[in-house]
Amino acid sequence: MRRITVVVVFGACAVALSVGTPVAHAEIDNGRGSKKGTFKGDRAAAVAKGTVHYSGNGSGGNKGGGGNLSVPVGDWSPPPCWYAPTYTPKELKEKVDASPYSLTGRAPNNGRLKQETDQDIRHMYSEGEYKDFNLKKQGEGKFWAAVPNPNEKDAAKRESCTRLPFWVKNGERPDDVENAISPEILSKLAYAQITVPETRVELNPKDKQTVNLPTWVWLDKGRYRPLSVKASVDLGGGEEIWARTTVTPDSLKLDPGTENATVHPESGECAIKGDGSIGSPYKKGSGKKAPPCGVTYLRATQGGGTYTLSSTLRWKASWEGSDGAGENDLPTGEFGGQQDVTVQEIQSIN
Template identity: 50%
Template sequence: MLALGIAFADPVYAGEQPSNTEGANTEQTGGGDETGIYAAAQIQYSGSVADDGGTGNVTSADVNWDPPPCWYAPYLGAKDFKRKMSADLEEAASGPGMTGHAGSAIGQTKAHYEDEFSWEDNPGYKDYNVAKDGEGMFWAGVENPNEPDALKRNSCTELPFWVDNGEPPPPRYEQAITPEILAALAYQHMQLPDTKVTLAPAEATKVNLPTWAWLDKADFHEVQATAVVDVPGFAIQATTTAKPVSLKLEPGTPDAETYPASSECAINADGSIGEPYAKGKADQTPPCGIKYLRSSGDGTFDLQATITWEIAWTGTGGAGGDLPDGTFENAQTVTVQEIQAINR
């Protein structure tokens, strides 16, 4: 592999993605002439996604799973790539200290794109493949701007390579963008509803009195996030779907009991969780709830309600599969009063 001693003057990024319902219109436009770029693949997000391209609020239940830190995607057509790359190489070659290994790397890179210099399974190009302009694109590494680890973010270091329209990238580029990668990115940007668990009693509960907890189907529903890449000669998409499956209650104190004892409230057949309290149920055990065994005094207990979401994806060409379950934690305060006997 060549060791390229320069960086692009304008790094390739995934682009910022504003608005959680409109999606992100980040496609660069322009035309293959002297005034614009032929195409540059950026990702458009739509559906239930975070504002401004930020990371969503889903936490993967699999601590070993991470969204892709970078990937390879269509970058520029041949003429525009020649204009940019030749200018970058010329600027790098004129910089101070460009001798020895660094100067040799620049020379080899120039020969790779101009004079068909090849190595291993990396074919060279004649005049930046200008003769095939419009028939394909050069692909380049794209950084995930939401990846905090700079080393991982900068790990797609292969030189830009050519892919004909309608053809897949060479197998050696395992990080080339696919519907599965788009699905993982949609997962990373997904914004789950900020659902607050309904409690009864609502204002303040009592020591040794069962507190009922539930989520209505209307507030607790399936959500989707879609990621799309669409440039001339290359278009793929993936939709990631999160389906709520359970609610875990953590009372905020060890002096409490949960219903059920596992603290995991399963989803009902109608999509709700738990059961709303109604008159006449004061002596019943709630299917989902908490019983506090001591008062919160002058303060409150922090009830943590963690919803687990089953996540799967579908994409271009009938692709699809499962992604790690996601969790989203809501915190709410609970006041517990010391009253031994009450009438309801």
């Protein structure tokens, strides 16, 4: 006889209601002591609801070649999953009732221990802690369930929130549940949503550069300005939690693409000025004066070749939240760009 696996998906995990290989476990409280539910979460990302709403001016910066900020700090990343209000009582009951086990009334033929676990899971929502899926409380709250982060590439991490759906009243947030959605988590999710413009510097001279003649470098202040994304979650009852993350241009790092060059300033890092600008356009009469931000090439490019000028813009991040929290504890992000430059050598006759 062929054996079939049937699953009921809850956010980032799926409760196995017949035979299958368990890949994760979670403790559940069904009113008769703690039991372990068996989960298989491979299908979670496709069915988890989008519980987080994003808004702001920071999600359109990728036009023209931009993208998300890269973070130099290797151990920082948004959470791989979280818990958020997901199912009404009716929605949860419909999801559980959709399995063949409920329709036939027969226990799955998957061994005595697994049958007991499946029955305990159903007992939890039908006769145990929640009494007929809390249908009498429809409109008073929601079942919070695990939500996988769709941007998390590691499937094991994405499916690591394995707690079964639990009831929370409208307007409330469970402080005792690890990874329950919070302003701090939302600040990180908002940060990951921000897209910035491609880093492309203005040059003078604009076309070909000249050996020993300083190249002035600056950024278009109107293009590189603070960007923000607000991430929010509706808690019901007219209440929501939110966090707004803002990134602001902070400094520009230059790499001329050759050892035969001098950068200005010597560190190669051009700081932002009080008016929000980085670098300065060339002013007539400056001659060979060293620019506040730029590069002086010491050798011409050969045979029609070019040097690759790399410019990396660093963005400082901060956030504020609905609970009054907010710190500058988000890491500085970076986004770079490259431009080919041709350097000529002016010949003079004595």
